Amino acid sequence: MSIGLDELGLAARNHGFPLEMLREPVTPVGLHYLLIHFDIPAIDAATWRLEVGETSFTLAELQARERVTAPVTLECAGNGRALLGGERAASQPWLIEAVGNAEWTGTPLAPILEETGLADDALEIVFTGADRGVQGGVEHDYQRSLPLVEALRDEVLLAYEMNGAALPPQHGYPLRLVVPGWYGMTHVKWLRRIEAVQEPFGGWQQTDAYLIDDVPVTRMLPRALMVPPGIPDFLTRERFVDEGPRTLVGRAWSGYGEIVRVEVSDNGGTTWADATLEAPLGEHAWRGWSFEWSPAPGEYELLCRATDSAGNVQPLEGVWNHGGYSNNAVQRVRVKV
Ligand SMILES: Nc1nc2c(c(=O)[nH]1)N[C@H]1C(S)=C(S)[C@@H](COP(=O)(O)O)O[C@H]1N2
Ligand SMILES: [Mo]
Numbered sequence: 001m002s003i004g005l006d007e008l009g010l011a012a013r014n015h016g017f018p019l020e021m022l023r024e025p026v027t028p029v030g031l032h033y034l035l036i037h038f039d040i041p042a043i044d045a046a047t048w049r050l051e052v053g054e055t056s057f058t059l060a061e062l063q064a065r066e067r068v069t070a071p072v073t074l075e076c077a078g079n080g081r082a083l084l085g086g087e088r089a090a091s092q093p094w095l096i097e098a099v100g101n102a103e104w105t106g107t108p109l110a111p112i113l114e115e116t117g118l119a120d121d122a123l124e125i126v127f128t129g130a131d132r133g134v135q136g137g138v139e140h141d142y143q144r145s146l147p148l149v150e151a152l153r154d155e156v157l158l159a160y161e162m163n164g165a166a167l168p169p170q171h172g173y174p175l176r177l178v179v180p181g182w183y184g185m186t187h188v189k190w191l192r193r194i195e196a197v198q199e200p201f202g203g204w205q206q207t208d209a210y211l212i213d214d215v216p217v218t219r220m221l222p223r224a225l226m227v228p229p230g231i232p233d234f235l236t237r238e239r240f241v242d243e244g245p246r247t248l249v250g251r252a253w254s255g256y257g258e259i260v261r262v263e264v265s266d267n268g269g270t271t272w273a274d275a276t277l278e279a280p281l282g283e284h285a286w287r288g289w290s291f292e293w294s295p296a297p298g299e300y301e302l303l304c305r306a307t308d309s310a311g312n313v314q315p316l317e318g319v320w321n322h323g324g325y326s327n328n329a330v331q332r333v334r335v336k337v
Contacts (some may be wrong), residue, residue: 003045003082007093016097022227022251025101025281025288026071029163032100033171035076035092037142037205038133041190045174050158051193055116057175059160065107068157070180071285073253075099076216077183077210077217080318080327088324092312096225101251101286104178106159108162112154112194119185125151126203127177130190138204144188146179146267155284158191180284181219183326185210212321219255221328222314224289224306226250226263228333239335248275250304251286257309262289268301269316269330275304295337302333 003011017033049056076098078091092098113119129142150156157178160167167173172189173252179186185205201207210217227249230241252259258280262273278288305314318327 003093006089007090010092013071014092016094016259017100019097019225020227024284025066025248026163027100027102029102029165029168029171031164032074032102032162033076033098033172034181035184036131036170036189037135038131040169040316041130041132043130043174043190044071046287047191048174050175050191051195052112053118053195054115057112062107062158062175066111067105068108069103069105069161070155070157070179071103071282072102072180073099073101073220074184074187075223075253075287077185077325078323080329081089081224081324083329084320084324084327086320088320088322091324098184099223101253101281102162103164103226104157104159105161105164106157106175106178108154109156109158109177110154112158113196118194118196119148119152121198122148123199124148124197126195126197126201127191128186128193128195129188130192135204136208138208142188142205143201143203144186144204144205145197148196150179150182155308158302182267183210183217183255185217196253209323210325211323212325219327220253220309221326222252222256222259222306223305223313223328224250224252224259224314225331226264226302226304226333229293229302229335235333239333241335241337243295243297243337245292248302248304249288250275250292251288252304252306253286254306254308254310254312256312258283259287259306261307261310262282263305263307264291264293265303266293266295266300268332269303272305295335297337300335300337303330303334305330
């Protein structure tokens with residue numbers, strides 16, 4: 001596997017989440033992963049308007065509407081990309097750290113779609129960001145659509161706060177879409193327009209990206225991650241821990257339903273034992289887990305894997321696809337005791 005300077009350029013702009021911060025239920029703003037395709041657009045909130053069909057809203061008008069706060073786990077669809085191997089599209093070379101769990105505050109989208117008439121007779125709702133660039137040789141605004149039934153779900157928010165403060169520029173100031181359960185690309189940042197369409201939306205980010213064999217990538221597959229125990233080697237990230245009992249901790253999530261099981265293996269996946277699950281933080285937030293581990297001196301490969309209420313289980317190996325999407329293969333942590 002090799003990473004080119006082009007992929008390094010993306011990785012230097014778009015940082016991941018330090019896995020040790022899995023110890024916190026809510027991810028501090030600066031430590032949430034970041035993915036920006038083009039540039040952070042310059043937006044003056046005083047003149048900014050959200051256009052919704054023929055109507056428009058100021059930020060103050062949106063903030064005066066029903067206010068909802070929810071913890072929501074966001075994960076990039078490309079998380080795990082660099083571990084897939086094989087020839088793939090050059091893109092952000094994530095290992096497994098493209099995740100975060102923030103508390104998003106905003107107003108529900110559905111009533112706005114209903115009041116403005118967009119919910120009448122639409123096939124899809126299209127969301128347009130204020131950022132523009134060229135990808136795949138095509139110049140376009142960042143745009144994504146949702147089928148009407150998904151856009152009308154109660155939990156979909158137009159969010160103007162993250163962890164109790166105004167959205168920072170990098171996370172979509174002044175307004176972003178939050179679609180709990182779906183991979184990150186759906187959560188359009190720097191939102192400026194919402195419109196209804198009667199035909200399937202054909203924008204670049206919808207029909208040229210985020211497909212596996214022509215099937216759109218939608219919801220997050222289950223994944224469990226652990227706080228890497230002990231201390232790391234600077235370069236290899238191999239871990240060193242002292243002999244004796246210790247508690248392994250981590251968090252797990254899925255866009256297909258509640259996490260019902262997390263298992264841990266200390267022998268590379270030959271045998272597994274159940275971790276203890278914490279109470280859920282929220283319907284669309286990661287769930288904490290812990291596992292008592294008492295290793296004898298030696299070398300180990302620690303793995304964890306999640307199962308959701310729909311019966312999806314993480315695979316040991318990812319399934320290759322050209323875009324490098326949805327690789328939810330189990331985390332592997334090499335540990336020397
Ligand atoms: N307007 C706009 N919205 C966007 C993007 C973008 O580049 N432009 N990137 C998307 C992708 S691919 C991801 S994974 C998430 C990342 O959200 P975050 O940076 O707040 O973690 O934002 C999504 N929304
Ligand atoms: Mo993403």
